[in-house]
Amino acid sequence: MEGCLEEIAGRLSRVLGYQFAMPISVNISSVWKGWEGVGGCYQEIGELLEYRSFSGMEEASVASYHACLQRLPEEEPKEETSLIDQVASYIEAHYTENSLTVGALAEQFGVGLSWLSRNFKNQREIGLLEYINRLRLEEAKRMIRAGKPIKETAVAVGYTDTQPLNRMFRQLIGMTPTEYRTQYEASQLR
Secondary structure, three states: OHHHHHHHHHHHHHHHOHHHHHHHHHHHHHHHOOOOOOOHHHHHHHHHOOOOOHHHHHHHHHHHHHHHHHHOOOOOOOOOOOHHHHHHHHHHHHOOOOOOOHHHHHHHHOOOHHHHHHHHHHHHOOOHHHHHHHHHHHHHHHHHHOOOOHHHHHHHOOOOOHHHHHHHHHHHHOOOHHHHHHHHHHHHHO
16 A cells, blocks of 8 residues: 555656645545555546646546545444543552552653643543542542551552541541541441
């Protein structure tokens, strides 16, 4: 396929000159990519090269382009997962790892840190770091209700010690993990 496109680009250059041929050959290349089952298009594209004037070639190319598109197989609609959805799924699977950071996520998915943060917030309506911390907090609350020690809980949800867990509890629910445990246990006695 690559050789065919190079041949077409070369012939276009000879007929039209480089400044006209380059945009056309790039366009042909983009239309052709991924469509292996459209062999008849090569013949139609080749016929375009027989024209000696740009206007004749332009008119024929529009007709040829439409004929090629009609030969394309109908593709089944694919349920695509956006990159942000993939990031969210990755976070849900790995939030308990203390190495999970916004920078590590950006590197993992091959995107810029700012781009990832901005687009995650735009699509999910929650900041990336807040999303991670809320997942960690919900798991920590579950573990505390199950009677696990605070230190063990902190490490199990991805923090290196209790200080970040204490800070997240105060910031997101207005109390420390110990106060949360006390309040939960008191509510169970009623």
